[in-house]
Amino acid sequence: MADAVHVGSGKVRELYALDDARLLLVASDRISTFDVVLPTEIPDKGRVLTGLSGFWFARTQSVCPNHLLALRPDGRSTECRRLRMLPIECVVRGYLSGSGWKDYRTTGEVCGHRLPAALRESDRLAEPIFTPATKAASGHDENITRTQAAALVGAEQLAEVERLSIALYQLAADHARGCGIIIADTKFEFGLDGGGRLVFADEALTPDSSRFWPADEYKPGGPQPSFDKQFVRDFCERTGWNKTYPGPQLPADVVAGTRARYIEAFERLTSMKFSTYLANPTTVLK
Ligand code: Q0Z
Numbered sequence: 364m365a366d367a368v369h370v371g372s373g374k375v376r377e378l379y380a381l382d383d384a385r386l387l388l389v390a391s392d393r394i395s396t397f398d399v400v401l402p403t404e405i406p407d408k409g410r411v412l413t414g415l416s417g418f419w420f421a422r423t424q425s426v427c428p429n430h431l432l433a434l435r436p437d438g439r440s441t442e443c444r445r446l447r448m449l450p451i452e453c454v455v456r457g458y459l460s461g462s463g464w465k466d467y468r469t470t471g472e473v474c475g476h477r478l479p480a481a482l483r484e485s486d487r488l489a490e491p492i493f494t495p496a497t498k499a500a501s502g503h504d505e506n507i508t509r510t511q512a513a514a515l516v517g518a519e520q521l522a523e524v525e526r527l528s529i530a531l532y533q534l535a536a537d538h539a540r541g542c543g544i545i546i547a548d549t550k551f552e553f554g555l556d557g558g559g560r561l562v563f564a565d566e567a568l569t570p571d572s573s574r575f576w577p578a579d580e581y582k583p584g585g586p587q588p589s590f591d592k593q594f595v596r597d598f599c600e601r602t603g604w605n606k607t608y609p610g611p612q613l614p615a616d617v618v619a620g621t622r623a624r625y626i627e628a629f630e631r632l633t634s635m636k637f638s639t640y641l642a643n644p645t646t647v648l649k
Contacts, residue, residue, distance in 0.1 A: 374400050385432060388441045396595050397606040403613040410438040411625040412569040414640045414647045418633045419567035421648040423534060427527045429563040434644040446554025446562055451512050452496040452504050453524050455532035458547035459486045460574055462506055463494060475508035485583045491532050493525040523561060524553050535568045542631040544590060545581055549573035570628060590628055594620040
């Protein structure tokens with residue numbers, strides 16, 4: 364990475380420019396919960412997320428072109444095409460949770476979708492809905508209506524990213540359900556290439572960009588356990604932490620249990636051993 368120039372930081376990822384046309388996206392082992400990055404890392408978390416993104420990019424090429432150029436041998440770095448990113452988060456919800464549930468409870472609607480009365484928290488929706496959000500620099504994205512989103516990207520562009528987002532979600536959610544994982548919702552990002560074509564970018568259907576729930580524990584009517592972060596959340600609740608910076612250090616058993624859950628998600632979804640991925644990350648693209 365001698366001549367990679369650092370161009371951005373996320374809570375748990377770093378972005379570098381390789382040249383005018385290519386970026387390097389590096390997923391760290393940092394973990395955040397309740398919006399705070401914890402002082403303890405989860406070994407291999409960044410590799411699991413990079414491998415899962417690669418897996419989904421490879422398997423959704425028939426739906427939409429994507430930014431992936433190569434996975435590096437370290438398993439946590441993705442070389443990608445440098446795009447002009449759209450200024451909206453393309454969220455798809457198949458289940459009613461998080462801000463979708465909050466908005467529904469207050470207004471009966473989510474991003475302009477009027478939903479049936481008397482839905483419960485975590486209920487499955489009859490059809491997945493496209494619920495765009497703004498990219499708030501401060502961190503917390505804000506749900507917007509499709510009318511507001513159209514004002515940001517244009518009506519034609521919006522209709523196309525909505526269609527693509529729903530198709531990507533349906534493909535992935537169907538696959539994951541067969542692996543015992545419910546993808547309750549997910550956030551996609553799209554960019555435009557030099558020819559003005561829409562390209563699926565950033566991370567693809569990872570547990571950091573989605574809610575993954577264990578299907579065998581699904582019980583609507585309240586919040587669901589997180590497939591990946593539940594040990595961390597339970598530990599944080601037990602300590603009485605007030606959920607402001609800094610967060611607590613995680614004990615070894617919570618780290619090990621959480622690492623095992625990330626690897627379990629990887630192995631279930633890819634039907635590949637994680638050790639095979641570590642030996643040669645490109646195997647996940649075949
Ligand atoms: C992704 C982000 C990260 C901080 C910009 N293919 C692309 N072309 C242009 N821009 C991006 C991408 Cl993926 C892009 N982000 C999100 C990622 C650290 C911010 F690793 N920002």
